[in-house]
Amino acid sequence: MQHLSVLNKYFVKYRWRLLSGLLFVILANVFAVLSPQIVRETLDQVYQNISTYHLLANTPEAAALRSKVMHLVMIAGMYLLAYALLRGIFMFFMRQTIIVMSRHIEYDQKNEIYDQYQKLSTSFYKSNATGDLMSRISEDVSRVRMYTGPAIMYIINLVALICLCLWKMISVSPSMTFYVVAPLPFLAFSIFYVNKIVNRKGEKIQAELSALTSQAQESYSGIRVIKSFVRELNSIKLFSIVSQSYRKSTINLSLTESIYFPSMNLFIGLSMLLTVLVGGMQAIDGSITPGNIAEFVIYINMLMFPISAIGWTANMIQRASVSQRRINEFLDAKPEIVNSPDAVTKELKGKVEFRDVTFIYPHTGIVALKNFSLLIQPGEQIAVIGKTGSGKSTLVHLLLRMYDVTEGEILVDDLPIKKWDLSGLRHQMSYVPQDVFLFSDSIANNISMGHPDRNHDLIQEAARMAHIDKEVRELPQGYETITGERGVMLSGGQKQRISLARAIIKNPALLILDESLSAVDATTEQAIQQNLGKIHHKKTAIVITHRIFKSWNFDKIIVLEDGQILEAGNHDELMGKNGQYAKLFNYQTLSDE
Numbered sequence: 001m002q003h004l005s006v007l008n009k010y011f012v013k014y015r016w017r018l019l020s021g022l023l024f025v026i027l028a029n030v031f032a033v034l035s036p037q038i039v040r041e042t043l044d045q046v047y048q049n050i051s052t053y054h055l056l057a058n059t060p061e062a063a064a065l066r067s068k069v070m071h072l073v074m075i076a077g078m079y080l081l082a083y084a085l086l087r088g089i090f091m092f093f094m095r096q097t098i099i100v101m102s103r104h105i106e107y108d109q110k111n112e113i114y115d116q117y118q119k120l121s122t123s124f125y126k127s128n129a130t131g132d133l134m135s136r137i138s139e140d141v142s143r144v145r146m147y148t149g150p151a152i153m154y155i156i157n158l159v160a161l162i163c164l165c166l167w168k169m170i171s172v173s174p175s176m177t178f179y180v181v182a183p184l185p186f187l188a189f190s191i192f193y194v195n196k197i198v199n200r201k202g203e204k205i206q207a208e209l210s211a212l213t214s215q216a217q218e219s220y221s222g223i224r225v226i227k228s229f230v231r232e233l234n235s236i237k238l239f240s241i242v243s244q245s246y247r248k249s250t251i252n253l254s255l256t257e258s259i260y261f262p263s264m265n266l267f268i269g270l271s272m273l274l275t276v277l278v279g280g281m282q283a284i285d286g287s288i289t290p291g292n293i294a295e296f297v298i299y300i301n302m303l304m305f306p307i308s309a310i311g312w313t314a315n316m317i318q319r320a321s322v323s324q325r326r327i328n329e330f331l332d333a334k335p336e337i338v339n340s341p342d343a344v345t346k347e348l349k350g351k352v353e354f355r356d357v358t359f360i361y362p363h364t365g366i367v368a369l370k371n372f373s374l375l376i377q378p379g380e381q382i383a384v385i386g387k388t389g390s391g392k393s394t395l396v397h398l399l400l401r402m403y404d405v406t407e408g409e410i411l412v413d414d415l416p417i418k419k420w421d422l423s424g425l426r427h428q429m430s431y432v433p434q435d436v437f438l439f440s441d442s443i444a445n446n447i448s449m450g451h452p453d454r455n456h457d458l459i460q461e462a463a464r465m466a467h468i469d470k471e472v473r474e475l476p477q478g479y480e481t482i483t484g485e486r487g488v489m490l491s492g493g494q495k496q497r498i499s500l501a502r503a504i505i506k507n508p509a510l511l512i513l514d515e516s517l518s519a520v521d522a523t524t525e526q527a528i529q530q531n532l533g534k535i536h537h538k539k540t541a542i543v544i545t546h547r548i549f550k551s552w553n554f555d556k557i558i559v560l561e562d563g564q565i566l567e568a569g570n571h572d573e574l575m576g577k578n579g580q581y582a583k584l585f586n587y588q589t590l591s592d593e
């Protein structure tokens with residue numbers, strides 16, 4: 001329960017909805033408990049007049065009495081109708097205030113979590129699975145809503161109704177109230193217990209369903225691999241194993257649910273039985289009237305749903321508390337990368353210095369860079385080559401401040417990177433990552449996402465420089481073509497070039513390309529290199545590559561190995577050294593020929 005206390009700020013925010021909801025619940029219940037009294041009075045009147053009516057037989061007095069009683073019944077009926085109408089109206093407002101409040105809280109909470117997700121650093125995403133992040137913002141928030149809406153409404157309703165009903169019942173007969181109400185706590189407890197089992201089984205089914213969905217999803221995404229390796233039968237077998245387990249669990253759940261309603265009816269029936277039995281005896285004694293028995297039957301019926309709801313509500317609160325604890329874990333997580341209080345934003349010239357930088361990945365302890373030092377002057381174009389896993393991508397992740405260095409320092413324009421305003425710095429850099437990511441949106445929107453305005457000429461010019469304009473224009477919807485989820489509608493090379501156009505349109509002071517042309521053919525690669533050479537002339541560029549870019553005249557080429565510089569210099573110097581770079585260059589020239 002203590003986890004749910006963080007929600008109190010929302011109850012304060014929506015206090016007027018909550019308070020008016022409380023008032024509407026009380027009013028709805030006041031009109032609810034008035035009806036049984038009308039029924040009692042009417043029945044007693046009818047009962048008292050029946051014997052007189054039979055005695056008077058066919059006299060004119062009998063007819064007068066009959067019409068008097070009929071008139072009484074009609075008036076009582078009108079009262080009952082009016083009370084039911086008023087109760088209905090207040091119940092409508094009760095839902096409109098409390099349930100609507102819970103929807104507002106759900107909206108606020110989702111936004112709060114999403115904001116927090118945006119603030120958290122890259123390392124947070126590395127250590128938490130996407131599915132988990134998704135379920136906290138959707139499933140957990142929905143469970144919490146069951147507390148802020150229905151649970152609160154049921155509790156207020158229950159308290160109001162129990163107080164009013166007990167008050168009325170005790171005023172008629174305290175002993176009969178005791179007998180009639182006695183089975184109800186057992187009803188509440190058994191519903192709580194059965195509901196707990198239903199929820200536990202439901203959760204197991206939910207987990208099995210997500211395993212089933214993931215399995216299907218994975219096989220759809222990897223359908224080409226499955227077919228080419230002739231693994232269809234194996235895939236069907238795997239699916240049917242998970243599917244069978246899901247079937248077994250759902251059948252098991254339906255068995256538990258079948259016990260649910262009969263057991264509920266048992267307690268309700270027991271209460272009714274006691275009402276008629278005890279009520280009948282007390283009526284014979286003359287301590288209550290027959291109308292009181294009918295009155296009690298209605299009270300019991302009215303109490304049945306709220307009492308049953310104690311079990312559901314307790315479970316709802318328990319589940320909401322677990323979900324809120326999971327949400328709090330994320331809301332309390334502190335972003336590792338934050339702006340320092342004296343962070344500055346200024347125009348980036350493009351000078352970068354790595355001073356004795358060592359970087360160890362926090363969760364794995366892998367040392368990706370060791371005492372790495374490099375000075376890049378504004379406007380210099382640097383190529384970084386090296387074996388896979390040598391630390392090339394880590395270098396740029398540190399420069400984008402996705403992580404902070406473990407030791408040493410990075411200076412940008414002679415200012416420590418930690419002193420730069422994070423977004424101010426990132427706005428002036430363009431980064432094309434190794435694993436291209438396109439949003440499921442139009443090509444134009446994917447290209448212009450880093451630019452303040454969506455100018456078609458600029459988009460087209462960037463696409464032209466990335467050598468993708470012609471192909472995009474040939475698509476039926478041109479730049480408005482939707483790329484599909486993660487860009488599935490496009491080839492690997494097309495995705496890379498759209499991602500490159502997205503970087504070019506920003507006209508950044510510092511351009512970072514991480515294996516950005518690996519999926520394009522040699523001729524296109526050359527054309528793009530020439531374009532980049534022209535538009536990015538006199539601006540800093542860091543290009544990570546496995547292949548040597550022959551048509552790009554780099555000021556410096558770094559060869560990395562195990563997080564350290566193995567060789568550094570321009571093309572001629574490195575060729576003169578006849579080391580790793582020269583070997584790679586000669587090998588590439590030979591294979592190109």
Ligand SMILES: Nc1ncnc2c1ncn2[C@@H]1O[C@H](COP(=O)(O)OP(=O)(O)OP(=O)(O)O)[C@@H](O)[C@H]1O
Nearest residue numbers: 126361364366368387388389390391392393394395
């Ligand atoms: N998020 C991460 N968490 C833990 N270790 C990582 C992470 N990313 C990379 N590493 C490790 O850090 C080392 C350097 O990785 P990095 O991605 O910088 O290499 P790279 O030279 O860019 O490789 P490639 O050319 O294959 O992309 C590798 O040993 C890698 O396993």
